[in-house]
Amino acid sequence: xxxxxxxxxxDADELWDGEMESxxxxxxxxxxxKVDGEVRAYDGICPHQSISLVEGEFExxxxxxxxxxxxxxxxxxxxxxxxxxxxxxxxxxxxxGVIQVRLNHAVTH
Numbered sequence: 001x002x003x004x005x006x007x008x009x010x011d012a013d014e015l016w017d018g019e020m021e022s023x024x025x026x027x028x029x030x031x032x033x034k035v036d037g038e039v040r041a042y043d044g045i046c047p048h049q050s051i052s053l054v055e056g057e058f059e060x061x062x063x064x065x066x067x068x069x070x071x072x073x074x075x076x077x078x079x080x081x082x083x084x085x086x087x088x089x090x091x092x093x094x095x096x097g098v099i100q101v102r103l104n105h106a107v108t109h
Contacts, residue, residue, distance in 0.1 A: 022054035042087035
C-alpha cells in the first residue's frame, strides 16, 4: 500500500453513475458505487447477516441487500429500512483518473 494507505481499485471512467462494484482490499470486501456523480465506498457486507451487497440491487440511490431487503442510502450509508443501522464508510478519492479507497477501520456510528 502507498504511504497514505489509499489503494487503486478501478479506473474512474469504468464506474458509471448508478453502478456498484465490489473489490477486495486485503481481507476486506469493499463496495464502491457512483450516484449523482459522487463516488462512495462502504463495507461490502450487509451488517444484518453478512451477505455481499454487490449481489443486491442499486436503484434510485438506494442499495438493497438481496437476502432480507435491508436498504441503505447510497450517498450517506445510513439505513433506509431499517433506519437504525448504517454501512461503514471508507475514504474515497479520484487521483489521475483512478478511484482510490482508504479503509477506515475505526468504529463509526
